[in-house]
Amino acid sequence: MKTRRERNPATQMIIGLFVIGLGMLFLLDNLGWMDLDLRIHLIPTVLIGAGILKVMQTRTQSGIVIGGVMIAAGSLIMLKEMGLIDIGWRTLWPLLMIAAGVAVVVKSTTNRKALEQQVLDPLAKSDPxxxxxxxxxxxxxxxxxxxxxxxxxxxxxxxxxxxxxxxxxxxxxxxxxxxxxxxxxxxxxxxxxxxxxxxxxxxxxxxxxxxxxxxxxxxxxxxxxxxxxxxxxxxxxx
Structure with missing residues (x-):
């Protein structure tokens, strides 16, 4: 059975502002006041917004790294497509792979520390x-x-x-x-x-x-x- 609870007003406000921002972009594009390019505006904006939500939600170091990678990826793509940085896709993709690897390393380190704590503490009764x-x-x-x-x-x-x-x-x-x-x-x-x-x-x-x-x-x-x-x-x- 499913029930619902009242959600965090601050989080809901951020989501609402994010949706308003996307709506404004589409409205300006439909009015002809700007030329909306999915590569420059929509996809990077979604990545950045999703990364911010992930960082706000997570309780783990690996979650923070994953959110940070999403924010960085969205920012790099937006800056590249806007011509503000000169970086090719052959360079960008390896950087994103390295960032993903860092997230895996951070997660494995966190798990190892938790396992070591259980081994060092013979009185620990928590189920892994x-x-x-x-x-x-x-x-x-x-x-x-x-x-x-x-x-x-x-x-x-x-x-x-x-x-x-x-x-x-x-x-x-x-x-x-x-x-x-x-x-x-x-x-x-x-x-x-x-x-x-x-x-x-x-x-x-x-x-x-x-x-x-x-x-x-x-x-x-x-x-x-x-x-x-x-x-x-x-x-x-x-």
Missing amino acids: ESAVNYTAIMGGFKHRITTQDFRGGEITAIMGGADLDLRQSSIVGDAVLNVFVMCGGITLKVPIDWTVVFDGTPIMGAFDEKTVPPTGPGSGKRLIVRGYVIMGGMEVRN
Whole structure:
């Protein structure tokens, strides 16, 4: 079952201003006051805006790096197409690949530090599957989680797909899952006694909830999904 919560007013204001800016560009183009070029205006603007949303949403270092890469890529493309910098695509693409590699290194370093902390602390009782941090860029992953204390985490899918099966997991109270989808898709499979709370914003995308409502008294187990679905889709079902 899906319910909705009131969203952050500050985030909603930023999204609204971003949409207003795009609308103004199209209006000026339709009035003939400017010649709108998708390469110069729309695509880089979408990259920059999506990167800002990612940086604001994320709680991980790798998420900040990914958002920064999107902002930098959009800025470089815009400056190149406007003729303000002299850089060829043969140079730009390797730079973007290097930036993507940096994001992978940062993520692996963060995961290694978390693993070392668990090894050094024999009293640590946290389940390594209790919190997820997955990134799919021009690729995909499919994973099953079986922890009995799922606490949420973060999933990023950019021109890629993610399939997370939580049907053998359980929640103690609430769990918050931050998602960011851009030109990709995420599929979540949840147990039948979970309540799904979508607290996100689809932007030219869709959130599709296909769970079966619990028939008995509520279990108190809630999965709160927060984030953005940009030109992509997200599906939750059980």
